Amino acid sequence: MNKLITPRRLPGFLELEPIKQKQFNEMEQKIKEVFEKHSFVPLDTPILEFSDILLAKSGGDVDKEIYRFTKGSTDMCMRYDLTVPLARYVAMNLNELNFPFKRYQIGKVFRGERPQKGRLREFFQCDADIIGNGDLSIVNDAECVSLYKDIFKTLNLDAIVEISNRKILGGLINSLELQKLSNDIFIALDKIDKIGEEGVKEVLLEKNIPAEKIISLINLCKACGNIDEVLSKIENICQDEEFLCGVKEIKELDSYLKAMGLTEKDYIFKLAIIRGHNYYTGTVFEAYLNGHRDFGAVGGGGRYENLASYYTEQKLPGVGMSIGFSRLFDILSSNELLPKVTNATSTVTIIPLGETLLECIALQKILRDNDITTEVSAENKSFKSKMKDANKKETPFVVILGENEVKDKVFALKDMTNGEQFNLDLNGLILKLKQTQA
Amino acid sequence: MNKLITPRRLPGFLELEPIKQKQFNEMEQKIKEVFEKHSFVPLDTPILEFSDILLAKSGGDVDKEIYRFTKGSTDMCMRYDLTVPLARYVAMNLNELNFPFKRYQIGKVFRGERPQKGRLREFFQCDADIIGNGDLSIVNDAECVSLYKDIFKTLNLDAIVEISNRKILGGLINSLELQKLSNDIFIALDKIDKIGEEGVKEVLLEKNIPAEKIISLINLCKACGNIDEVLSKIENICQDEEFLCGVKEIKELDSYLKAMGLTEKDYIFKLAIIRGHNYYTGTVFEAYLNGHRDFGAVGGGGRYENLASYYTEQKLPGVGMSIGFSRLFDILSSNELLPKVTNATSTVTIIPLGETLLECIALQKILRDNDITTEVSAENKSFKSKMKDANKKETPFVVILGENEVKDKVFALKDMTNGEQFNLDLNGLILKLKQTQA
Numbered sequence: 001m002n003k004l005i006t007p008r009r010l011p012g013f014l015e016l017e018p019i020k021q022k023q024f025n026e027m028e029q030k031i032k033e034v035f036e037k038h039s040f041v042p043l044d045t046p047i048l049e050f051s052d053i054l055l056a057k058s059g060g061d062v063d064k065e066i067y068r069f070t071k072g073s074t075d076m077c078m079r080y081d082l083t084v085p086l087a088r089y090v091a092m093n094l095n096e097l098n099f100p101f102k103r104y105q106i107g108k109v110f111r112g113e114r115p116q117k118g119r120l121r122e123f124f125q126c127d128a129d130i131i132g133n134g135d136l137s138i139v140n141d142a143e144c145v146s147l148y149k150d151i152f153k154t155l156n157l158d159a160i161v162e163i164s165n166r167k168i169l170g171g172l173i174n175s176l177e178l179q180k181l182s183n184d185i186f187i188a189l190d191k192i193d194k195i196g197e198e199g200v201k202e203v204l205l206e207k208n209i210p211a212e213k214i215i216s217l218i219n220l221c222k223a224c225g226n227i228d229e230v231l232s233k234i235e236n237i238c239q240d241e242e243f244l245c246g247v248k249e250i251k252e253l254d255s256y257l258k259a260m261g262l263t264e265k266d267y268i269f270k271l272a273i274i275r276g277h278n279y280y281t282g283t284v285f286e287a288y289l290n291g292h293r294d295f296g297a298v299g300g301g302g303r304y305e306n307l308a309s310y311y312t313e314q315k316l317p318g319v320g321m322s323i324g325f326s327r328l329f330d331i332l333s334s335n336e337l338l339p340k341v342t343n344a345t346s347t348v349t350i351i352p353l354g355e356t357l358l359e360c361i362a363l364q365k366i367l368r369d370n371d372i373t374t375e376v377s378a379e380n381k382s383f384k385s386k387m388k389d390a391n392k393k394e395t396p397f398v399v400i401l402g403e404n405e406v407k408d409k410v411f412a413l414k415d416m417t418n419g420e421q422f423n424l425d426l427n428g429l430i431l432k433l434k435q436t437q438a
Numbered sequence: 439m440n441k442l443i444t445p446r447r448l449p450g451f452l453e454l455e456p457i458k459q460k461q462f463n464e465m466e467q468k469i470k471e472v473f474e475k476h477s478f479v480p481l482d483t484p485i486l487e488f489s490d491i492l493l494a495k496s497g498g499d500v501d502k503e504i505y506r507f508t509k510g511s512t513d514m515c516m517r518y519d520l521t522v523p524l525a526r527y528v529a530m531n532l533n534e535l536n537f538p539f540k541r542y543q544i545g546k547v548f549r550g551e552r553p554q555k556g557r558l559r560e561f562f563q564c565d566a567d568i569i570g571n572g573d574l575s576i577v578n579d580a581e582c583v584s585l586y587k588d589i590f591k592t593l594n595l596d597a598i599v600e601i602s603n604r605k606i607l608g609g610l611i612n613s614l615e616l617q618k619l620s621n622d623i624f625i626a627l628d629k630i631d632k633i634g635e636e637g638v639k640e641v642l643l644e645k646n647i648p649a650e651k652i653i654s655l656i657n658l659c660k661a662c663g664n665i666d667e668v669l670s671k672i673e674n675i676c677q678d679e680e681f682l683c684g685v686k687e688i689k690e691l692d693s694y695l696k697a698m699g700l701t702e703k704d705y706i707f708k709l710a711i712i713r714g715h716n717y718y719t720g721t722v723f724e725a726y727l728n729g730h731r732d733f734g735a736v737g738g739g740g741r742y743e744n745l746a747s748y749y750t751e752q753k754l755p756g757v758g759m760s761i762g763f764s765r766l767f768d769i770l771s772s773n774e775l776l777p778k779v780t781n782a783t784s785t786v787t788i789i790p791l792g793e794t795l796l797e798c799i800a801l802q803k804i805l806r807d808n809d810i811t812t813e814v815s816a817e818n819k820s821f822k823s824k825m826k827d828a829n830k831k832e833t834p835f836v837v838i839l840g841e842n843e844v845k846d847k848v849f850a851l852k853d854m855t856n857g858e859q860f861n862l863d864l865n866g867l868i869l870k871l872k873q874t875q876a
Contacts, residue, residue: 005494007529007749010486010514015527017534018479018541025480029467037806039783039813041456042463046560047485047516047546048448048505056443067486069507071550076448078485089453091445096455098831100817102783103456108485112509122484132817139799139816259799311445345477345540361577361697368475375477378577379538379570393536 012121014108014326023338024329027155028106031126031323034150035104038143040128043103045085047110051075053088056310065111078110082127083307083320090131091311099133100140106325120326129320131307136317138249141283141303142256144321148287148299149266151323157337158290159298160266164273165250165283166302168234171243172220176213183278185209189221190274221272227254230269249282281305283319295331299323343394346375348413348433351386353402360401363411366426372433391416397433450559452546452764461776462767465593466544469564469761472588473542476581478566481541483523485548489513491526494748503549516548520565521745521758528569529749537571538578544763558764567758569745574755576687579721579741580694582759586725586737587704589761595775596728597736598704602711603688603721604740606672609681610658614651621716623647627659628712659710665692668707687720719743721757733769737761781832784813786851786871789824791840798839801849804864810871829854835871 009015016024032042051068054077067078079085082105090101106126113119128147130140145161152159169189173182188203195203197218204214216237223233227250234247250269257267267285275284282303289295301321308316332338348367350360360376367374375395377386390398398414405412411429413422424432447453454462470480489506492515505516517523520543528539544564551557566585568578583599590597607627611620626641633641635656642652654675661671665688672685688707695705705723713722720741727733739759746754770776786805788798798814805812813833815824828836836852843850849867851860862870 004750005490005748007491007526007746008488009526009530010484010488010512013484013486015481015483017531018481021480021482024482025470032463037809037811039811041783042459043453043456044459044462045453046448046451047548048451048560050446050448052443053445067507067509069505071505074448088445088447092447093455098827110485122486135818137816137818139795139814142799255796256799259796259803261800261803308445310443312442345479357577358693358697361580361694362699365697365699371475373475373477376577378575380573380575389536 010121012119014120014122014124019341019343020333023333023341026339026341027329027332028124028325030154031106031151031325032104034147034154035128037150038102038128038147040102040104043086043089043105044107045079045082045089045105047078047108048076049079049085049088051077053311054079054084057084057087065113067110067112080111081109082107082125083129086127086129086131087308087316088311090316091308091314094133094312094314099131100136101131102128103131104128123324123326124329126323126325127320128322129307129318131316131318134315134317136319138252138283139256141249141253141319142260144301144319145253145257145267145285146260146262147321149262152287152289155332156339157332159287160268160290161285161287162268162270162273163250163253163283163285164269164271165246165253166274166280167242167246167249167282168271169217169220169246169274171240171246172217172238174242175238175240176216178209178213181207181209185217186274186278187276189217189272190276192218192221192272224270224272225268226264227251227269230271234271246282253283275300275302279304285321287323289331292331292335298328298331342396344396345393346373346395347436348372348397348399349375349377349386349390349393349395350399350401351377351383351390353383353400353405356401356403356406359406363399363401367430367433370430370434372430396436399429448559450551450557452558452560452562457779457781458771461771461779464777464779465767465770466562466763468592469544469589469763470542472585472592473566475588476540476566476585478540478542481524481527481543482545483517483520483527483543485516485546486514487517487523487526489515491749492517492522495522495525503551505548505550518549519547520545520563521567524565524567524569525746525754526749528754529746529752532571532750532752537569538574539569540566541569542566561762561764562767564761564763565758566760567745567756569754569756572753572755574757576690576721577694579687579691579757580698582739582757583691583695583705583723584698584700585759587700590725590727593770594777595770597725598706598728599723599725600706600708600711601688601691601721601723602707602709603684603691604712604718605680605684605687605720606709607655607658607684607712609678609684610655610676612680613676613678614654616647616651619645619647623655624712624716625714627655627710628714630656630659630710662708662710663706664702665689665707668709672709684720691721713738713740717742723759725761727769730769730773736766736769780834782834783831784811784833785874786810786835786837787813787815787824787828787831787833788837788839789815789821789828791821791838791843794839794841794844797844801837801839805868805871808868808872810868834874837867 066080108122109125110122112121148161184207188200192200201214223230273284273286280302284302286297287299303319306315307318352360364374364376396416400412411424413424504518546560547563548560550559586599622645626638630638639652661668711722711724718740722740724735725737741757744753745756790798802812802814834854838850849862851862
């Protein structure tokens, strides 16, 4: 006898029970359909990449979290996002791709951080990006925002996208002659929801920024509403070129979003949206579930100047939207916001009584051919425990097939939800089960 | 300027071009639907597992191929198949699961062997298993074989499953008093297709097995045909208990397969089928594409005595079927046996002429709402190069929207396959595109 090893799973690694996995798969399938309806193509990059490729872009923080190892003489890493592999892919296939290149990818990524509630080491990311060759119209930014609308609609969720453009705040920073502190200012203002105005003031005063300039910056970030409301609040505050470009871009974006049929229920401009990542250079956005702001952003994205500067000299501007798929699924699951599914794996279980197993299997074939999911209770157990099994599995119907029933071609159908019983011929049975099939 | 890193992918790692990825996803979806129709539930175990869990069962050969590494104090491995994680899962969830537990999993597995044609380091495995608690009826073996029929049917492939039962050969080995050499005999006979009868004889003579016993073994393996043909060839050759049990099991299996509607076109008994793996203990089978025997087996599986003996004392017999998904896809793809798909990501591209971009986007919304995949050619390019793009992307239709067309509410639709042009009102346009939508 072997010594037993206690079966256990790595902490922070995904494993859904089958019923949840079904819901997860359905959600994934619905999202894929939205992407394909919007003419995005699927890409499935490897889980592992050469370390020099994967780490070319990453900052120090991510490095520590990465699963990196050597096999033979090869130094490799598990992917920690889907953007770096995309950059590598586009750089490798520049001549074969049609631009703008629209791809989506839903896949696992790996980050070896300390697991905590809501933080996983293995989780699904869901990304859609549009990459241009040289140039890329703002229409594509609108396309990414509009994906959220269609995705949340197909998932029956009520959500809103909050949009800004980093050039507006960047331009104000220029005109206040604070360019050298630009990074600090973005980081501080990104925390305004967490630490409040006073907190931001404190941080920026420590950087020796004059109070009146800080107030200008904070006031800008308070601008929020539809395009006209936001424009009226920031009009004439600045003539910086970058600022004016940002203003032009949000106006343009707004016109495209309206043409796409999005309304004020779907998006709002909010200049406090910054997104942590440094590589966003224009449009930035975050998606929130209405009535569930406490969940935080369930998605986000934006425009970046150059996707693959580490791998090619070709300028590849892009815009992307992302959904933290595992996190969103977890939120929806624990708040019972997912479509209900039954635990049942079948609509009907056929239970043989006496020597009728072959007839049960033949009936199963007929029912399956009629798209009715069917199981035969074939194990060597008592009739009673087979009924108990069917009940435990929440199978809505049971057919009991005894030798008399086989002879008379009559099927005894039991509705397990209310105990009702029907004696039906084959056509009647199929009809009844088809009617009640989910 | 950064020094550029040449973008490259790890050899032996998967990455399909988008059009192939689409075909791959469609194939995966079709297979999933078959599994669910047969009441299997999805499971998605983590990519990484604790090393002691994953290596408990593996032989020395697999060990060398495994991607194993340490992070912090945790020793972990990337999964190299989907069976060991299943064993760990079932052992962990014994009390929650309903038995027989039917699960399927389609996912990537990792084996760091030397990459060569047809051998990948990262590839998709596709498994369905049925696990019993204590006992498991032979009906489940039939269910696994029948999955192949439905899967190949949905993929439009003509295939056959070849079936044996290891107890038959095992029983003959017993009666020849060759038990001690049982493993060597299984291994040698498993190669009969490769090295021929003479090759097998040579190998077994070297093990000092008398020639007449070798002939008996080889003759058994020649038995092939429907159940009656096979039984007539092996009748009375042996009264060993294991042998008789194997014979009883194939008879039983045959009756279930027939009740499931399978015919001689779908399966055949062939006692030369052994399957390399030592852990198969009863039914074994392999699937072949008719007319493409040279591809080798595209799937296989069988019955095992005890799934999770390393993790639990509970006896868990199982039967499983597997498809080498990446390999099958590769074969079908290179032999043009996959359903054709177009390169086009849209049915129609709308090209603005003059200042009509917003109207193009509004039209795109209407067409998408009618389930017509639509793109707007919005980049800052000449009309001519936009037409060229649409052509290169193999988009079947183009709508050219100029200012006059907007005013007159007329849409100029061009069929890119034959150059035909139509002037249509909105309803006419939708109708025409819906008719030709794939």
